Every structure is written in structure tokens, then in C-alpha cells.
Amino acid sequence: MTTLPGPPSPELLYLLAGDEEDLLAACENLRPADIADALNQLPVEAAARVVGALPFHLAVQLLDEPELDRRGEIFGRLDEKVAVPLIEAMSSDQKVELYRELDENDRIRLFHLLDAPTRDVLRLLLSYPPTSAGGIMTTEFVGVPATWTVEQVKRHISEVGNVKETVYAIYVLNPRDQRLETVVSLREVMVANPAHRVAALGDGRRPVAVKPLVDREEVARLISKYNLLAIPVVDDAWHVLGIVTVDDVIDTLISETTEDVQKFGGMAAVDEPYMQIGFRAMVRKRAGWLCALFLGEMLTAAAMGHFENEISRAVVLALFIPLIISSGGNSGSQATSLIIRAMALQEVQLRDWWRVALRELPAGVTLGAILGTIGLLRILLWQGFGWYNYGSHYFLVAETVALALVGVVLFGSLAGSMLPFILRRVGFDPASASAPFVATLVDVTGLVIYFSVALLVLRGTLL
Amino acid sequence: MTTLPGPPSPELLYLLAGDEEDLLAACENLRPADIADALNQLPVEAAARVVGALPFHLAVQLLDEPELDRRGEIFGRLDEKVAVPLIEAMSSDQKVELYRELDENDRIRLFHLLDAPTRDVLRLLLSYPPTSAGGIMTTEFVGVPATWTVEQVKRHISEVGNVKETVYAIYVLNPRDQRLETVVSLREVMVANPAHRVAALGDGRRPVAVKPLVDREEVARLISKYNLLAIPVVDDAWHVLGIVTVDDVIDTLISETTEDVQKFGGMAAVDEPYMQIGFRAMVRKRAGWLCALFLGEMLTAAAMGHFENEISRAVVLALFIPLIISSGGNSGSQATSLIIRAMALQEVQLRDWWRVALRELPAGVTLGAILGTIGLLRILLWQGFGWYNYGSHYFLVAETVALALVGVVLFGSLAGSMLPFILRRVGFDPASASAPFVATLVDVTGLVIYFSVALLVLRGTLL
Numbered sequence: 001m002t003t004l005p006g007p008p009s010p011e012l013l014y015l016l017a018g019d020e021e022d023l024l025a026a027c028e029n030l031r032p033a034d035i036a037d038a039l040n041q042l043p044v045e046a047a048a049r050v051v052g053a054l055p056f057h058l059a060v061q062l063l064d065e066p067e068l069d070r071r072g073e074i075f076g077r078l079d080e081k082v083a084v085p086l087i088e089a090m091s092s093d094q095k096v097e098l099y100r101e102l103d104e105n106d107r108i109r110l111f112h113l114l115d116a117p118t119r120d121v122l123r124l125l126l127s128y129p130p131t132s133a134g135g136i137m138t139t140e141f142v143g144v145p146a147t148w149t150v151e152q153v154k155r156h157i158s159e160v161g162n163v164k165e166t167v168y169a170i171y172v173l174n175p176r177d178q179r180l181e182t183v184v185s186l187r188e189v190m191v192a193n194p195a196h197r198v199a200a201l202g203d204g205r206r207p208v209a210v211k212p213l214v215d216r217e218e219v220a221r222l223i224s225k226y227n228l229l230a231i232p233v234v235d236d237a238w239h240v241l242g243i244v245t246v247d248d249v250i251d252t253l254i255s256e257t258t259e260d261v262q263k264f265g266g267m268a269a270v271d272e273p274y275m276q277i278g279f280r281a282m283v284r285k286r287a288g289w290l291c292a293l294f295l296g297e298m299l300t301a302a303a304m305g306h307f308e309n310e311i312s313r314a315v316v317l318a319l320f321i322p323l324i325i326s327s328g329g330n331s332g333s334q335a336t337s338l339i340i341r342a343m344a345l346q347e348v349q350l351r352d353w354w355r356v357a358l359r360e361l362p363a364g365v366t367l368g369a370i371l372g373t374i375g376l377l378r379i380l381l382w383q384g385f386g387w388y389n390y391g392s393h394y395f396l397v398a399e400t401v402a403l404a405l406v407g408v409v410l411f412g413s414l415a416g417s418m419l420p421f422i423l424r425r426v427g428f429d430p431a432s433a434s435a436p437f438v439a440t441l442v443d444v445t446g447l448v449i450y451f452s453v454a455l456l457v458l459r460g461t462l463l
Numbered sequence: 464m465t466t467l468p469g470p471p472s473p474e475l476l477y478l479l480a481g482d483e484e485d486l487l488a489a490c491e492n493l494r495p496a497d498i499a500d501a502l503n504q505l506p507v508e509a510a511a512r513v514v515g516a517l518p519f520h521l522a523v524q525l526l527d528e529p530e531l532d533r534r535g536e537i538f539g540r541l542d543e544k545v546a547v548p549l550i551e552a553m554s555s556d557q558k559v560e561l562y563r564e565l566d567e568n569d570r571i572r573l574f575h576l577l578d579a580p581t582r583d584v585l586r587l588l589l590s591y592p593p594t595s596a597g598g599i600m601t602t603e604f605v606g607v608p609a610t611w612t613v614e615q616v617k618r619h620i621s622e623v624g625n626v627k628e629t630v631y632a633i634y635v636l637n638p639r640d641q642r643l644e645t646v647v648s649l650r651e652v653m654v655a656n657p658a659h660r661v662a663a664l665g666d667g668r669r670p671v672a673v674k675p676l677v678d679r680e681e682v683a684r685l686i687s688k689y690n691l692l693a694i695p696v697v698d699d700a701w702h703v704l705g706i707v708t709v710d711d712v713i714d715t716l717i718s719e720t721t722e723d724v725q726k727f728g729g730m731a732a733v734d735e736p737y738m739q740i741g742f743r744a745m746v747r748k749r750a751g752w753l754c755a756l757f758l759g760e761m762l763t764a765a766a767m768g769h770f771e772n773e774i775s776r777a778v779v780l781a782l783f784i785p786l787i788i789s790s791g792g793n794s795g796s797q798a799t800s801l802i803i804r805a806m807a808l809q810e811v812q813l814r815d816w817w818r819v820a821l822r823e824l825p826a827g828v829t830l831g832a833i834l835g836t837i838g839l840l841r842i843l844l845w846q847g848f849g850w851y852n853y854g855s856h857y858f859l860v861a862e863t864v865a866l867a868l869v870g871v872v873l874f875g876s877l878a879g880s881m882l883p884f885i886l887r888r889v890g891f892d893p894a895s896a897s898a899p900f901v902a903t904l905v906d907v908t909g910l911v912i913y914f915s916v917a918l919l920v921l922r923g924t925l926l
Contacts, residue, residue, distance in 0.1 A: 031668065033688045067688065154653070161654040168631050168649070168692075186631070186649060190617070191624040205494065224717065225496045225530065227710040229631075229692070246709050247690040253713065254687065257720045258804050264727060265800020265898060266793055274805035275818070282822075283829050286797050290872075293793050294834050298841060300785035305851055308778055315775040322763035322788055322906050329792075330729055330756050330899040334749050337728020341721050342737035355738070359745075366746050371757050378761060388768055409753075435728060435898035436793040443785050 024050055032061040036068040044070050048077035060089045063098070066251055069276065072101030075110070084113045091165050093138040093248060096125040124241075133219045134212030136252065137233045137242030140165045145175035146182075146199035150192045157186070166245050169230040172199050179238040183207040185229070209234045212241055217256055220249045221346070260344070263429070264337065266293065266436030289436070296440040300325075303447045310451060314462040316390050317454055320375075320401050325446040327371055328408035329439030332416030335360060336438050339420045343430050353421040357414065364413030368406035376402040393461045400457045404450040411449060412442045487513055495524040499531040507533050511540035523552045526561070529714055532739065535564030538573070547576045554628050556601040556711060559588040587704075596682045597675030599715065600696045600705030603628045608638035609645075609662035613655045620649070629708050632693040635662050642701040646670040648692075672697045675704055680719055683712045684809070723807070726892070727800065729756065729899035752899075759903040763788075766910045773914055777925040779853050780917055783838075783864050788909040790834055791871035792902030795879030798823060799901050802883045806893050816884040820877065827876030831869035839865040856924045863920045867913040874912060875905045 023042075027035050027050070035058075039047040051059055051074055062068060063086060075083050075098065087095060087110065099107060099122055111119065121139055128134030142164050144153050153170060161167045168186045173179065182202035192201055209232045210219055223231050223246055230243045259269040268285040277285075304311070311318050339356065342348040348356065379398035382388045390397050416438045420430035455463055486505070490498050490513070498521075502510040514522055514537055525531060526549060538546050538561060550558060550573065562570060562585055574582065584602055591597030605627050607616050616633060624630045631649045636642065645665035655664055672695045673682055686694050686709055693708045722732040731748040740748075767774070774781050802819060805811040811819060842861035845851045853860050879901045883893035918926055 029668065031671075031689060033690075157653050159654075161650050167653065186653075187624050190621050190630065190649075205492065208494075220713075224710070224713045226494060227496075229709075246692075246713070247687070250683075250687045250709070250713065250716065253716050253720075254808070257716075257723075258808070260720075261723065261727065261800050261804045264724065265796050267797045267800070273808070273810040274801055275810060275815070279822070279825065283826055286794075286826070287830055287833055290790070290793055290797065290830055290834065291837065294786075294790055294837060297786050297789045300789070301782050301841075304782040304785065308782065311781050312775075312778040315771055315778070315781075318774050318781045318784070319764050319767040319771065321781070321784055322767065322910065323757075323760050325785055325789075326760045326763070326792075326899075326902060326906060327753070327757055329789075329902065330753055331749075333728050333897075333899050334730045334753065337724050337730070338737055341724045345717070345721070345736070347736040347738060352738070359742070362742065363746055363749070367750055367753055370750055371753065374754065374757060378764075434796075436789075436796050439789065439792065439898075439902065443789060447785065 024053055027054060027058060032058070032065050033067055035062050036065045040067075040069045044073045045077060048074045052078055052082050056085070056089075059086055064091055064094045066094070066097065069273070070101075071098050072103060072106070075102060076106045080110070080113060083110060088115055088118050091138050091140060092121045092125060092242070093136055093165075095122060096135070099126060100130060128212050131216050132212060133210045133214045133216060133231075133233045133244055134241065136216055136219070136248050137212070137244045138165045138248075139242045141169070141171055141230070141232070141240065141243040142167055143171045143173050143178075143240060144198060146172050146197070147175050148198050149194065150189055150196050150198055150201070151194035153184075153189055153198050154194070157189075165243065166230050169228070169232075169243070170198070171232055171240050171243075172202070173240070177237075178240075180207060180209065180232060180234055180240050183232065207232065209238070210244075211235070216244075216249075216252045217344075219244050220252050220256070223249045224253075260340070260431045263431045264340070264434050266290075266434040289434075293436050293440050297443060299444045300447055303444055307447070307451045310454065310463055314397075314454070314458065316397055316462075317400070317451075320404075321447070321450070323375070324401065324404050324408055324450050325443045326439075327405055328412035328442040328446040329435075330412070331364065331367055331409045332412035332438040332442045333435040335413045335416030336419060336433050336435065339417050340430050340433060343420055343424065350421060350424060353418065356417050356421070360413045360417045361410070364410035365406065367413065368409030371409055372402035372405040375405050391462075393458070396457055396461055400450075400454045403457065404453040407449040407453060408442070408446045411445055412438075415441055415445070487516055490517060490521060495521070495528050496530055498525050499528045503530075503532045507536045508540060511537045515541055515545050519548070519552075522549055526553055527557045529557070529560065532736070533564075534561050535566060535569070538565060539569045543573070543576060546573060551578055551581050554601050554603060555584045555588060555705070556599055556628075558585060559598070562589060563593060591675050594679050595675060596673045596677045596679060596694075596696045596707055597704065599679050599682070599711050600675070600707045601628045601711075602705045604632070604634055604693070604695070604703065604706040605630055606634045606636050606641075606703060607661060609635050609660070610638050611661050612657065613652055613659050613661055613664070614657035616647075616652055616661050617657070620652075628706065629693050632691070632695075632706070633661070634695055634703050634706075635665070636703070640700075641703075643670060643672065643695060643697055643703050646695065670695065672701075673707075674698070679707075679712075679715045680807075682707050683715050683719070686712045723803070723894045726894045727803070727897050729753075729897040752897075756899050756903050760906060762907045763910055766907055770910070770914045773917065773926055777917070777921065779860055779925075780863070780914075783867075784910070784913070786838070787864065787867050787871055787913050788906045789902075790868055791875035791905040791909040792898075793875070794827065794830055794872045795875035795901040795905045796898040798826075798876045798879030799882060799896050799898065802880050803893050803896060806883055806887065813884060813887060816881065819880050819884070823876045823880045824873070827873035828869065830876065831872030834872055835865035835868040838868050854925075856921070859920055859924055863913075863917045866920065867916040870912040870916065871905070871909045874908055875901075878904055878908070 023038055039050060144156060157167050170184045171180055172182045172184055174181050181199060184198055184201045188201045208222055208226050212233050219231060230245045232243050233241045235241055262269050267289050376398045379390060383390055383394045419433040419438060423433055424430045486501055502513060607619060620630050633647045634643055635645045635647055637644050644662060647661055647664045651664045671685055671689050675696050682694060693706045695706050696704045698704055725732050730752050839861045842853060842864060846853055846857045882896040882901060886896055887893045
């Protein structure tokens with residue numbers, strides 16, 4: 001027993017997934033998340049057959065896994081006699097997820113077969129946007145009247161524990177109007193005197209709660225900040241509508257990160273795994289931003305056209321164009337990534353923009369001076385050793401490049417750090433300030449800075 | 464009662480932080496995470512005075528918050544009579560965090576004053592790297608002998624519940640050799656028959672566990688995949704060394720995301736909030752990568768030097784240089800961000816590189832063809848309407864630009880998608896394949912592609 005068996009290897013799952021019968025036989029020994037992994041590699045018809053053949057309790061656990069892809073398609077292929085009890089037994093947040101994935105026909109067909117409570121829950125939860133607290137909450141939570149004793153609460157949990165999403169946070173309600181009074185943890189219940197009233201256990205503070213329309217990112221931030229296992233979603237009168245649990249929040253954090261990384265890479269967010277998204281969908285997601293950036297970048301052609309005379313008189317200037325504009329883009333991309341992240345973590349607020357600008361100003365000058373010095377030395381060395389001939393005015397050319405680098409890097413740092421503020425101010429996601437977006441913005445200005453410096457330094461000699 | 468009071472506003476905390484006395488008076492009504500927020504805005508001497516004056520239980524809760532900045536400096540300023548009991552009462556994972564933050568002198572001075580068990584825990588935990596499971600685990604967990612009944616377990620939890628990091632996962636150990644047999648949730652204990660043996664409650668599967676040197680990102684992935692509240696860290700013989708809880712994992716996910724975003728922006732990871740990191744440290748973190756990229760980008764000057772003759776004969780070619788190389792960079796940055804994320808989520812493995820290449824090949828050609836068409840139309844339109852004169856061979860110029868775009872976008876997509884695989888293959892973090900890194904790589908090649916196409920299309924006319 002010297003190795004950890006742990007979860008099965010991807011290779012094993014892959015082998016199992018090769019054969020429907022083998023997989024079905026192995027399922028009893030696998031965890032639901034692993035079964036999901038294996039099913040994701042089967043054709044959807046085979047996956048549906050496996051789901052239909054699983055023992056009921058295991059099928060419910062499996063379908064409660066958000067990792068299971070194509071749930072909608074699988075349900076579309078299940079017999080109604082199998083599908084309906086499964087939907088009714090799923091936890092309500094996953095029911096809603098499933099309903100969002102079902103195709104139009106299946107949605108209508110199955111809805112009318114469900115029992116009334118399930119229909120009501122679906123109607124309620126589907127009324128909230130999918131990225132809001134209401135859209136990801138579940139309605140199965142433990143609510144107890146404030147008049148109960150600790151002993152009564154324990155007995156209640158031992159009876160209902162199996163059908164609730166979490167039993168570790170207990171919502172203590174006013175017995176008259178059902179408003180939320182306090183939240184008690186099962187830990188507090190366990191260590192308390194059984195004869196005490198449960199309402200007296202809390203810390204006496206108002207519970208941390210959110211309204212249903214609060215964004216899921218804010219929900220994740222609160223759960224993480226206050227180390228909660230679940231957060232209640234309440235209406236204006238403090239009636240508990242549902243709860244969001246910590247494992248939903250982890251899934252949320254992971255999808256939000258994926259979205260942000262993809263946006264930062266300069267494309268629309270892709271909500272499917274890379275290997276599964278269709279070719280057309282992928283090209284569409286990428287082409288949109290790529291074309292927008294291309295149209296923006298066309299301004300460089302216009303800017304260059306403006307300086308065509310200068311280029312033809314001093315072709316040597318053209319040699320450094322990619323070097324200079326890319327340095328601006330790189331410094332801008334650094335500044336943007338710093339600020340986007342600081343905003344996401346709420347380290348920086350909208351009103352801090354000038355404090356950020358005051359930091360980026362000296363940072364940009366310093367970084368620009370460093371690159372400018374390297375650039376200057378590069379040209380002087382190459383000329384000195386005879387590796388390249390930049391003409392008789394090589395020193396002035398080197399000076400132009402060095403000064404332009406200071407200006408461009410400074411502009412890049414400022415533009416890159418301010419863009420997320422501007423985007424947020426006008427109501428966009430600051431994460432849309434992607435590296436390519438900033439680079440495009442800086443390229444055009446970089447050219448103007450470069451040629452303006454050249455006109456100043458080289459007038460009367462090369463220009 | 465129509466609004467949610469929820470947590471205090473940043474403005475309130477800011478006001479409180481303005482005055483030490485006010486803050487201290489308000490602390491009893493604030494949650495530890497909010498006190499941390501307020502203290503983060505005070506000078507470190509004042510923060511240390513507040514910590515020293517807080518009631519002991521509240522000070523411990525506050526110091527257990529990883530959100531509290533400058534914990535090391537605060538402890539350096541506390542009286543030893545205050546500091547030592549606080550350290551002993553903190554949870555072990557936070558003790559270790561604190562010890563990593565203390566300066567050399569304080570570390571040695573305080574260590575000898577601590578009690579023996581605390582010293583042992585620190586010695587053990589500090590022996591693991593800070594980003595490993597062992598480095599973030601805590602040693603306070605509930606372990607019970609497999610021979611106990613459910614009733615005994617419940618009684619045990621009601622006695623020790625307050626001093627354990629989590630009571631919701633119960634580790635059932637072999638009473639003879641203390642090896643981990645199974646993991647039972649408190650929920651299972653609550654709903655079980657009190658007379659049954661606790662060892663019989665589990666699902667019969669080997670528990671999911673990790674070794675201490677496993678990376679914290681993998682720990683986060685397992686907790687998230689199997690919806691765990693905690694994961695045990697075990698040695699080769701399955702003795703439980705400690706546990707990592709879900710709230711540590713959320714903090715881990717957030718710091719890893721920050722690291723990845725910053726790396727992707729083309730800089731070394733900054734582990735302090737943007738507003739708090741010193742100016743020199745920030746410039747140093749940014750200058751390193753910026754200089755490396757600059758040196759790489761210098762190859763463009765060499766490439767351009769190689770084509771200086773062509774540029775001087777056909778200056779019109781220079782106009783489209785920024786447009787073409789930036790399109791390559793943008794498509795590369797898209798592809799990289801897609802693949803880095805897919806790798807982080809384990810949707811794509813190292814061995815899948817050729818499947819990715821086979822997807823990126825047609826995607827690159829399609830995207831290149833779209834941009835090429837726009838570029839072609841742009842030049843023909845401008846020439847047609849007389850907005851710019853690209854010379855008598857304008858159609859050949861347009862053709863050159865369009866063909867070069869197909870080549871450059873294709874190369875960008877391929878290079879951008881393959882770079883993370885290459886980096887991982889040689890043992891680097893794929894997230895180091897930043898947008899600026901890819902852009903630099905693609906810029907040099909883009910120039911070569913552009914001028915090679917130009918030589919083919921324009922030979923005998925412009926060149």
C-alpha cells in the first residue's frame with residue numbers, strides 16, 4: 001500500500017469509455033464525477049443508454065454533476081418514464097441548469113409531465129438571469145423556526161439531512177413571518193447545550209445575504225471573504241428564496257476565470273471545452289474580435305501613409321517600427337493585466353484612477369528609459385562593430401529610437417492602465433481591455449510618437 | 464427593513480480606519496474579514512496597536528484571515544506576551560503563513576518562546592513548499608477510530624468541535640496503525656443510526672487523498688471536481704498528516720488566477736496588491752520581461768535590415784507592416800489563451816498537441832482568409848475612391864497584403880497554440896506563453912512571411 005490509488009487515471013476512464021458494457025459494470029465503483037468524465041468521451045446515444053441503465057440513486061448523483069457535458073442532449077434521448085423521476089430528484093440548481101440546456105421541444109414536452117412542486121421551482125429559478133445569485137441558487141436548505149431548541153434542530157437534520165443541498169448552514173426563521181433572523185452552523189449546533197434555543201447561538205450579527213439579482217461573481221467574493229459554506233439569497237423582506245453553496249461558487253470562479261482569460265486573449269468567451277466546441281462556432285467567436293482589431297489596426301496603415309514621405313527619405317526609420325510599436329503594446333499589456341486583476345479583487349476602485357495614473361507615470365518613464373538605453377546601445381554597438389550601417393547620421397537615429405521608446409512605453413503604460421477604468425466607467429467589463437485591444441490602441445499612437453520624435457531630431461539632416 | 468445591511472461599505476471601513484479609537488470600538492460589531500479590511504488601511508504601527516487591544520478570541524479570528532495584510536510586520540511590533548498566545552491559538556495553516564511572512568529576527572526570537580506542540584507543527588509544515596498540499600494544509604482535523612459508533616463520534620465532535628478547522632469531514636482511522644480507512648461526512652453521521660459503527664457509513668470507496676508534495680492547483684482541482692469540503696493529505700502509509708479545506712482552496716484559486724493573468728500580460732507574478740507593492744519592486748517585476756521581449760523583438764530590426772533594399776524600392780510595402788504583424792500577434796494571442804485555459808482545466812493533455820494542431824490549421828486559414836479579404840477590399844476601395852494612391856501596381860500590392868495575411872494569421876494560430884505545449888514539455892508553466900511573448904515570436908516570422916510573399920508577387924514589377 002505504498003501508492004495512492006486516488007481517483008482513476010484518465011487512461012482507465014478512456015478505456016472504460018471505449019465500451020458501454022464495461023463502463024456500466026465499473027460504474028458502481030466509480031465516483032459520480034469520474035463517471036461523468038467517462039461519459040463525456042462516449043457518443044451521446046451511448047451516454048444516454050448508460051444513464052438509463054444506472055441504478056436510480058447513482059444516476060441522480062451523476063446528473064447533479066455540472067462536469068457532465070451534453071446533459072440536455074442526454075435527456076432528450078431518455079425515455080420519459082426514466083427522465084421525469086430523475087429531473088424531480090435532481091437538486092434544484094442543477095434542474096435549472098439542465099432546463100437551460102434542453103432543446104425547445106424537450107423542454108415543453110417534459111415540463112408538463114413534472115410534478116407541481118418541481119414546476120414551481122423551475123418557474124421561479126428560470127426567472128433569474130443565469131449569472132445571478134437567483135440563477136445559481138438551490139431551494140433545498142435547512143430552515144428552522146427560531147423557537148426550536150438545539151435538540152429539535154439536531155433531530156430535524158437527522159430526518160431531512162439526505163434531501164438538502166447542505167445541512168452545515170442552518171437558517172433560523174421568525175416563526176410568524178418566516179423572515180431570516182440568523183444563520184447558525186451545524187458546528188455551533190453540535191457543540192451547544194441541547195436544551196438551549198437555536199436562535200441564541202449565532203454571533204448576534206445580521207447574516208451575510210444577497211438579493212437574487214446580485215452577480216455570481218459578487219456572491220463568490222462574499223463566500224470567499226467570509227469563509228462561508230453557503231450564502232442565503234433573500235428578498236426585500238428577508239424571506240429566504242434559496243442558498244448558493246461553496247461548491248457552486250468554485251465552479252463559478254473557474255468559469256469566470258476562463259471567461260476572463262479568453263477575453264484577455266482578445267476573443268469572445270467560449271463556454272464549451274476547446275475540444276468540443278464546433279469548428280464554425282469557434283471561428284465565429286474568434287473572427288469577431290479579430291476583425292474588430294484588424295479594422296482598428298488599419299489606422300496604422302493610414303498613419304504610415306501620412307509619413308510615407310519621411311519613410312522614403314529615411315528608410316532606416318522603417319527598420320525600427322516593429323520594435324517600437326511592440327514595446328508600447330507590451331508595456332500596455334502588462335499595465336492592463338495588473339489593473340484588471342486588481343479591479344476583479346476589488347483592490348482598486350473606480351475612484352482610484354488618478355492614484356493609479358500617478359503610479360504609472362513614473363513607472364512608464366523608468367521602463368521606457370531602460371528600454372531606450374538598450375535600444376541606443378544596440379544601434380551604437382552594431383554601427384561600431386560594423387555589423388550594420390545605419391548611415392552617417394546613425395547617432396541621431398539612435399537618439400530618435402531611444403526618445404521614441406520613452407514616449408511610447410510611457411503612453412503604453414498610461415493607456416493600458418486607464419483603459420479598464422474607462423471601460424468600467426461606461427458600463428463594460430474591464431476584462432474586455434484585452435492585450436490585443438491595448439496593443440492596437442498603442443500601435444497607432446506609437447507610430448505618431450515615433451515619427452514626431454524623428455521630425456524633431458532629424459529635421460535638417462535626414463528629414 | 465427593505466434594504467440588505469450586509470457587510471459594511473468600503474466607505475464606512477475607510478472612515479473607521481481613519482481613527483484607531485473608533486475602529487477599536489466598532490470591532491465587536493464587525494466580522495473578522497471586515498476588521499482586516501479596515502486594518503489594511505491603517506499604518507502598520509496603528510494596526511498592531513488595534514490587534515494588541517482586541518479581545519483575545521477576536522484577535523485570533525482576525526489573524527486567521529489571510530486577507531489581513533502585513534501580518535508579519537504586525538507581529539514584529541506586538542509585545543511577546545501578546546504575540547505568543549496568539550500564535551499558539553491560530554490555526555496551523557495560518558501559523559505557517561505568518562511564519563513565512565515574519566522577518567528573520569522575529570522568527571527566531573518568537574520560535575523559542577512557543578510551546579512544544581506549536582514548534583513541532585511549524586517544523587513539520589515549514590518543511591513543505593508553500594504552494595504544495597503540505598504547505599497549505601492544517602493539522603487540526605477530526606480523526607476517530609474505526610471501532611467507534613456513530614453516537615461516540617457525535618459526542619466527540621460536541622466536545623472538540625470548537626478547536627478543529629472543520630468538523631464536517633470525519634477521518635476514520637484504523638485503531639491499530641492509525642491509517643486512514645475512510646472519510647465520513649457529518650451529514651452521514653447525523654442521518655445514521657446512532658448505534659451503527661462509523662466505519663460502515665462511507666461509500667466503500669477509497670477516499671480521495673493527496674500526498675504532501677502535490678501542487679496546490681491539483682488539490683483545488685480535486686476538491687472542486689469531487690465537491691469536497693476538505694481533502695486529507697496522507698503519507699505513503701496512509702497516515703493523515705493534515706487536511707486542506709475548501710476555503711483555503713478558494714484563496715488558492717484566486718491567487719493562481721492572479722498569477723496566471725499577470726503572467727499572461729507578460730510580467731512576473733506580483734504577490735502583493737497593486738496599491739501596496741513598492742515602486743522599485745513593481746518596476747523590477749515588469750522590467751525583466753519587458754527587456755526580454757525587447758531583446759527578442761530586436762530580431763525584427765535585423766529582419767527589416769535584411770529587407771531594407773526592398774523597402775526603399777517599394778516604400779508602399781512599409782505602410783502595411785504594423786497591420787500585418789499585429790494580425791499575426793492577435794491571432795496567436797487568441798489561440799494561446801484558449802489552449803492555456805484548456806490545459807489548466809485539463810480539457811487538453813500534452814498528448815493532444817496534434818489534435819489541437821489539426822484544428823488550428825483550418826481555423827488559421829479561415830481567419831486569415833477573412834482578414835485577407837478585408838485587407839484586399841480596403842486597398843482596392845481606397846485606390847478606387849482616390850483616397851490614397853498605392854501606385855500603378857496597386858492590385859499586386861493588395862494581393863501581396865491579402866496573401867501575407869493568410870500566411871501570418873495561420874502561423875500565428877499555429878505558433879500560439881503550440882507554444883503552451885512546448886513550454887509544458889520542457890517543464891515550464893504553459894501560462895508563461897503570454898500574449899506579448901507570442902506576439903514577439905510571431906512578429907519576426909510575420910515580417911519574413913510578408914516580404915517573401917512580396918518577392919514572389921512583385922518580382923519584375925515593384926521589386
